[in-house]
Amino acid sequence: MKKLLNMKKKEKPIRTPKEKPKKEARMPKIKREKPKRQPKSKNQNPSVKKLPKPVSVVWEWLKWLGRQILKLIRIIPTLFPKKSEKDAPLLDGNVKVLPQFCIQTKLIGCYLIPVMLIVILGIVSYSRSSGALNDNYESAVSQTMNMANEYFTFALSNIESDMNTVLSDSELSTYYSGEYSTNDAQQKTRDDLKKKYDALQEKINSLTPGTTAYYKTYYDYARIKDEFKEADEILTDASDGKTNVYNSFNQSISNKVAANQFIGNIYIVKGGYNTFSSQSKLRGQEDKTKEDIEAKRDIHSKGEEIYSAFLDTDLGKKVSMDATSYYWVGSGSMPELDKLLLVEPSSYILRVAHDVSSTTDAVMIVDIKKDAILDILTNFNLGEGSYVGIITPDNQEMVVEGKDITKEEEGKSKTQNNVVKESIYKNQDFYKDALKSEKDSGKDYVRYAGKTYLFTYEKIGRSGIMLCSMVPQSVIVAQANSIRVLTIVMVVISCIIAMIVGTLISKGFSKSINLSIKELAKVSKGDLTVEFRTNRRDEFALLYGSCNDMLANIRGLIMEVESVYDALSVSLNKVNTSSTTFSETTKDIQTSVHEIETGVGEQTESATDCLNEMDSLFTKINVVNDNTNEIGSIAASTQVAINSGLTSMDNLNTKTKSTTDITDSVIQTIKELSVHSKNIGQIVNSINDIAEETNLLSLNASIEAARAGAAGKGFSVVATQIRKLADQCLASAGKISNIVTEITEATKEAVNTAQTAEEIVDEQVEAVAATAHSFQALKQHIEKLSEYLESIQSSSKDMETSGSSTLNSMENISAILEETLASVTSVANVTDKQSEALTSLDDASSQLMIRAERLGDAISKFKTK
Template identity: 35%
Template sequence: MKANSGKKPDNQKRKNNQKQKRDKIAVGFFRGIQFKLIASFFVPVICIVALGVSSYQMAANAVFSSYQSSIEQTMQMVEDYLNLVLDTEQASYRSYLQDDELKRYFLGNMTDAVVYKGRTTTEFKRAVTGDDLLANVFFISQSEEPIATVDLTGTEAYEAFVATPQGELAQANATKYLLFGNQSDADGALGVDSSKYSMRLVKKMVDSNGFMIIDFAHNILQDSLGALNVGEGTYVGLVTCDGGEFLMENGQVIEQEEKVFSGQDFYQNAVSALSAGGDATAGLSQVSYNGSDYHFFYRALGDREAVIAVLVPDSQILAQAADIRRLTVIISVAAVIIALALGSVLAKSFGGTIRKIVKCLKKISDGDLTVEIQSRRKDEFRLLTEGISGMASHMKKLLTNVKEVSGELTTAAAEVSESSEMFMDTSKNIKDSIQEIEKGVQLLDKDSADCLNQMDGLSSKITSVTDSAAQILKMTDAAEACIAQGMNATGELTSSAVSTTRITGEVIGAVDELEQKTRSIGQIVEVINEIASQTNLLSLNASIEAARAGASGRGFAVVAEEIRKLADQSLTAAGEIAKIIQEMIQNTGKVSEIAKEAESVVATQSDAVNATIDSFREIERQVSGLLEALQLINDSVKDMDSDRSATLGSVESISSVSAQTASSSMEVYGAADKQLEAVTRLEDASEQMQKRALQLSDTLKQFKL
């Protein structure tokens, strides 16, 4: 509030500067009512000018169309007339070119050539005298005297004419009738003056080296081309194939070195257009000649390579439309003067009233709402002044009410500012709390992820333990089967040991009996045979039992084999019994001892087998217990795997919930952040509202109510 109060002098100073600038503002001329009124009056003036220009243009077009039609018709008539004249004279003198006497004359085959020349000359002069169209007629030759209406001798005329461009053209075009102008370097040799004829028709004689030359009267072109004169500055001419011009200006024949048509670009373009083929025999173009604008009319003279040309100045064509242009200028100038006068008078009248209204409006803008505007006018300006007075009255009432509300607005702005500051502090605390919650949720989310990873590892380990337990069960089953096989083998070994003991007892008895029998010498052979037979049987049985006993009966098998050998030896060595009987007695004693020792070993072996059986039974009992324990472990592992799946689902649920919580906390954080921004803007707005309330209060003090 203090800072805002400190800015009051600056605001007042700025307002005073604005007031001074506003008082100095002046409306420029081009933005004023006077200029706008004059410009408005100029709109119909411009329309009048446009109408005059359009009328003038239409009149000019009509005049030009009339001129064009008239000139083209006249040119058509001139062409027809000249073609008629040329065709008539051409037909009249064509017979001379075909006359046999004339041919013989110029070939030098006529004996009375002088008489023929005189008679023909007289005939030509009489024809020219009686024909107003002709000026002279010439028949000239390289070798004979010319026949002409002019007194000529020798061949100088022929030589002079052949040397001219006209003679060269005639030589090159022997089958054509060529039309030339009235300027020729051979006129002196022909004894004529160019002012005495207008055009020359030339035809080469085919049978002899000579020419027929017909000069037409001067008045033919003067009268016919004079009809094309349309006024001052008009050029009319006949341009022949040799570039010669019969030229008339303002209806008078003129002689000048400079060509008007020949050599000009517009004329060459016209000749090109006529020579291009097609049906074009005439034309018109807009040209510039000697710095002035002209309309160029041209028309071909049949097929004689000559052109009737007319240059008509545009000023002459548009002369008849000059009155319309003059009237348009007068009316336009008068309209401009009237528009300026009316605009100035009305602008002055309006300007006084407007300045009065502006003066009162300046007072109102300075805060003086007590002014009243009065006007004597009875038009819209009176309505304007009454409206401005009503506006000032209503503004006075409005500002009175605003002044009353201004104090309340200032108080309310201060309260809003305090509330917004408190709201801003609360929003900051909420934002900080949400940040802490977000950190905790992020940590919980991280721990849940770690727990989930550890559960995944535990799950893989439990799966590995389950697989190992299953393998141990399989190995235990295999061990139990091996134990059963071992017990079966041990039982068979016990049976073999019993058989061995029995056989050993029998061996001992046999040895004792052998010892008794050996003492009977008389019955040595029979005893030996009997013993050998019995021994073989016993040896066979002993071998069978030893094979059954396996490793335990291996020693007994050796003994049995030895006994069998002894029996065999006894059978074969009956004759030697007497010698070895003493040895047998000794050996029998040893055998008895060995048999007893074997019996003792067999007894010991039986005890070992029994101990082995007991060990196998104990192993079987332990393995059964191991199987039960492994089955219990396997069941426990399955329960752990089931619990692991449930725990994993719970951890995933916790992770999902933590993620949702994090997302929600972010949304809440965003909302809190936006709320803080809104509160900040609210605080700024409340400060602005306080400033505006003070400004409003200061502004209201300026008004005089």
């Protein structure tokens, strides 16, 4: 009966046939306005260049992606329900979903978020990697140029060293000293004696042997013959010695040329003398015939011509003004001198000259092979379009252009193919600035022929020669550009994959959702026999399972309602019987009401006393709460101070560990220094042994020189100098040994000091660790105290809340008790009216029967089987 009464209260008013159902509120359709296209302006900027096709395609794709992201940003707020949606209008099955709100659009938008992160990652990676690659390339170019500079410096130093060796040769000074020269009187005496010798020989042949005239003539013939032999031997010895020295020295400088890959030719020129040369066609002959003497005079006159032509050049003027320095020039700056030296300017690239100190009006000239220098330059290929070259002090330059192997022409060597004929550096302002700079090396980005290059220069020693290179900026950034292309390709592929995956997944979702909508439409029409079937094993499978369970429950509910309807008729028949029983029960209720009135009066007095006690308790709870808050503030301040102390202790511990590491490193370095000092001592001992051996050798040399007499005087002087040098080496080695001993002692003291410092630092580390442990323990105690205080504060607040609630409850109880007194009085009146309610109950039962019939009609609309 009670269930039926409750159903009656909750039941909605029944619509009459004439009433029209109210339309339920629906979600308004959002009209999406298409953006109006702006007309193209005729006055567009003509300076904007059209992008290349691949770049323009990527640019268009990026713009499309940006538009999609903007749409996604607008859609994202719809993914999260707002609080205000609880009051949103109720929707029915006729609602339409706009494309921008469908699940497919949202899924694709969600997949575009990581794609945008990939785009950002690609941009950041490209910017960082391109900067690092450019820096590495510039560093590699600088290191390459530095190595080339060191190699050239080493090669030029070797050349100057070879020149110094040749110039200090004793044979050269002997040749120019006049020791092997003869005068015209000696030559005339020999010629006169030769004529007399020939005349007497003819006269003897005409005389009869045994006669007095024959013997007299033969006596004169023998005397003239001896005088002629003596004069001829003097001239022959002088000529042979000079020829031997000349040929030997020419062979020596030829060996120098053969031994040094950079030297092409060597010339030693002096007026009135044959020219020393590594070229055989430029050498003279030291012979004793009259014809050879005449030829020699022509060669001597050519030597004077060569020396005169040399002095007329800028190089000759510099050498004549400074006889102690080496001066370098480029090829092609002395054409007249090249003709006299029988050399082509194209066969050499550099020329160096130095004065011959052992005589006057003489110079040594060395030509540097062009191929040897070009081989070095071509080996330093810095990339396609780069230029590497050397510029001499007289602004003669030799430049090689870097090319790919595939672009080299057939039939030409690598050297010939890469040589640049036109001038590259000498007329450029950046080269002039580098030439004026006090720095020995440098680099900067410059403009040349409309392109940007990385210009690098190195000054080669004191020769005045400068090594320069220019690398196109396009070559430097080539690797970075490849990374950019790869990044763009990977981003495009990622976007395509993300869109394909998002589309496939969203299509699967849409298919499952549309199937669900179709089946649920059947359910909405009353068909409860629908079954949801799927092969999916995800949340849709759970949804379909839940729908099947829901329909099964609804079918069971409808069946149960049918059974309830059958029982409803029986229950209504029993209502009349229950009404009689209800009247008798009403009399018993009146008796109970008087007893309740007495009890309520006593409860009112008790409630008043309890209210006073609760007011006193609430005051004490407030005092406890205030004290607890004050203790909590003090504990929080203490915890902050402890945390600050722990931070300071951690910093001190870190610095102490760093000090320990540094001390260990210092000890290790000192130990290595000690090992090196021992090695130096061993080297000094070796020097002492060598010096002693050298001293013995010089002593033996002095003895041999003394045995040789006058011929060994020069060797004796050398032996004396060697012995002095050996003595100096011994003295220097002794000083070095003393220094090494002092270093070793200082090293030992430093090791002891460092070890003592290490022990102190270790003790300091232990003290810091102990202090940190104490701080940590204090921190834990404070944290526990804070937890207890928070618990007390929470309990105090709960007590305060409970006290307030209890006060309110007590006040409510007092009010309720007063109302109860009034209610008990009115209960009697209500009891009288219950009889009238019984009459109304009969009417309600009739109405309930009518509604039960309608319920049966509604149940029949559902299909459950």
